[in-house]
Structures are given as C-alpha cells and as structure tokens.
Amino acid sequence: MYGVFASWRSTRLYLLAWLMLGLLLAAMLAAGGADWGASLLFAVPLAIVYAYATGYSAYYVCRAYPLGQAPLPAIVAGAGLSAACVAALWCAIGLAWRSLLASLRLTLGAQPAAELHSELATGLLAGAPQLARLLAPMFGLGVILYGLAVAVNYLVLESERVRRLETQELETRLMARDAELRMLRTQVDPHFLFNSLNSISALTALDPAGARAMTLRLAEFFRHSLGLQADRKVTLDTELELVRHFLAIEQVRFGERLRVAIDAEADALSCLLPPLLLQPLAENAVKHGIGRMLEPGLVRIEAARAGSLLRIRIENDVDTDEADEAGAPGGAGIGVDNVRRRLAAAYGHEAGARWTREGGRFRVELVLPAETGSEGE
Known part of the structure; x- marks a missing residue:
C-alpha cells in the first residue's frame, strides 16, 4: 500500500473523511427533496469509490511530478489532466449507479423511479437540461476533490521524506558514534x-x-x-x-x-x-x-x-x-x-x-x- 494507504491507520482516517463527505452529499440531496434512504445509498458508495480512485491516482501523479524536482507548470498540467479524467470517470460511474438505482425502483428525488430512469435515458441521448445540471456540479466537485487528494498525497510524501531523512541522520549519528568509540579504543x-x-x-x-x-x-x-x-x-x-x-x-x-x-x-x-x-x-x-x-x-x-x-x-x-x-x-x-x-x-x-x-x-x-x-x- 502507498501514500494515504500506506498503513491501516491512515487508510481508516482517509476513508472516514470521505465517508463524512458522502454523508454531506446525501444531506444536500435530501435537502433538495430526495428521499434520505435513496440519497445515502447513492452518495456514500459513490464517495467511497472516488476515495480509492483519487487516492491511488493522485499518489502516482505526485510520484511522477515530485515537489522541488518537477517544474510547477508540469505539476499543474499533470494534476489537472488527471483530475479531469478521473472526475469524468466518476460522473460516468455516478450516472450508471443512479440508473441502476432507478431500475431497482428506488426514489431519488421527487419523481418516481421509472420516470427518473426515463429522464436519465433521454438526457443521456439528447442532453437534457436536468442531466446537465447534475453533471456540471458533479464534475467540478470531482476536480476539486482530486486536487485536495493531490495536496494530501504531497503532504504524506513530504512527511515520509522528512522521516527518512531523520532516520538516515540518526543512523549516521549512531555510525559516527560507533566509529568514534572504535577510534577511542585504538x-x-x-x-x-x-x-x-x-x-x-x-x-x-x-x-x-x-x-x-x-x-x-x-x-x-x-x-x-x-x-x-x-x-x-x-x-x-x-x-x-x-x-x-x-x-x-x-x-x-x-x-x-x-x-x-x-x-x-x-x-x-x-x-x-x-x-x-x-x-x-x-x-x-x-x-x-x-x-x-x-x-x-x-x-x-x-x-x-x-x-x-x-x-x-x-x-x-x-x-x-x-x-x-x-x-x-x-x-x-x-x-x-x-x-x-x-x-x-x-x-x-x-x-x-x-x-x-x-x-x-x-x-x-x-x-x-x-x-x-x-x-x-
């Protein structure tokens, strides 16, 4: 495991933060008139899926563009392109998940599931305004969350680098003290x-x-x-x-x-x-x-x-x-x-x-x- 998934403790904290975000998204959907149960079933799994997607993807982006070595424009371009791709994939997964919920006759909003499923299908083919209103905020939120994941992974990598340097310094000091003691013996x-x-x-x-x-x-x-x-x-x-x-x-x-x-x-x-x-x-x-x-x-x-x-x-x-x-x-x-x-x-x-x-x-x-x-x- 790497980055935020390097240990069970950091993994639990990371997933807990995304779980709280999923609950927040569910609350926002419920505030807009959606059923609470359907909102939770839609938002929480989607947040956990995106947590893993951003966690692994952002880690490899940070490794590919290390701070202090890669130029800032390259870091912004690499992170931005990855954020757009992962956010677009998240939107596609969200549409598929919403469509699956609609096919199971769950209510996600004020409309019956069958009507909502029909609306999604129509919007997917014809670009309905309702679908556009759903995709735009979801894509923007995905980009922002990906940027936060990149920042978190940079912090984790920097802390690991500092810890390695401290460990190397401690080992060097111990080796120097051992060498000094051997010198004193001689x-x-x-x-x-x-x-x-x-x-x-x-x-x-x-x-x-x-x-x-x-x-x-x-x-x-x-x-x-x-x-x-x-x-x-x-x-x-x-x-x-x-x-x-x-x-x-x-x-x-x-x-x-x-x-x-x-x-x-x-x-x-x-x-x-x-x-x-x-x-x-x-x-x-x-x-x-x-x-x-x-x-x-x-x-x-x-x-x-x-x-x-x-x-x-x-x-x-x-x-x-x-x-x-x-x-x-x-x-x-x-x-x-x-x-x-x-x-x-x-x-x-x-x-x-x-x-x-x-x-x-x-x-x-x-x-x-x-x-x-x-x-x-």
Missing part, C-alpha cells in the same frame, strides 16, 4: 600496552604474584572496554570500574609515584553517561601529568550529583617547571576536546567540559544531565 596508547607487558615480564622474576595480578587486571581492562557499545550508555559505577583497572595497571609501572583517589557519591554512581568518557582523561592525567614528574603525584576523581546535573572532576599533579603544559595542544587539551565533542553530540548544550590549571594542579570538570535508569538505555 587510541588507548599502544605504549600503555607495551609498557604493561614489559612490566609483567619484569615482575615474573621479582614478583610472580604481582605479575599474575597485573595480567588479570590488563585482561579485565580490555574485556570491559571491548564490550562497550557507543549507543548504549553505562553507569558511572561501570565507567569508574574501568578507570580503576587502568590506574591499577599504571600503578604497577609507576609504583609510589602514582597515587589514586576516587570519591563518588552514592547517588551519582547510578547516573548514565557515554562509555569511555573518563578513561581518556585518566590516561592523559597519567601520561602528561604523573609521567612527567620525578616526585609522587596524585590523580583524584570526584563525582557528585547536584539536582538534575552530574558533576565530575578529574585532577592530577603536574610538573610546575614543565614548559609543555598538560592542557596545551598535543597534551590533555586533545583529550578534553574529544570529550567535549562527545558530550555535545550526546546532550547538546545541556552538557559541557572545561579545564583549568592552578599552579601544580590540572583540573578537568564535566557537567552533564543526571540520567538514571537501566544500564545501556
């Missing part, structure tokens, strides 16, 4: 993996238990990260668990140089956020902050819910003598910019990310809507 610093494996190799001789624990954490980290989907949000608790695995692995490499403090309020842990949102920030905190320091440094993550907002803060110590600041281009600024773009794609203007540096501390603050629900919604 951006997990290869040196992190290599350094982790080297640390495991070194620990096998000095601390076999530590090597085994680090191997398990590394496997757990990649198991969690590879199981995430870009279009399914995770709870803050799940995201922090991934960050803990990452920082625990880095602590094996840096030892006492890397200290970690994670403080998240209970009502914030159930809030949803895009996956792998915090891991790049934690990675930058280690790589551009702790990794450039000789003395021990702290990475602190705090999360709290403030009404309808979720606030997350990631802080890390930095070398005060380091010329290339962690927030400079090529450092944490790239990670913050990526996070800012992901927040804008997911929440629009309702979320944001900013960074500041105060002395020996580098801070990234995220603000996003505090959504709650089942993980992955």
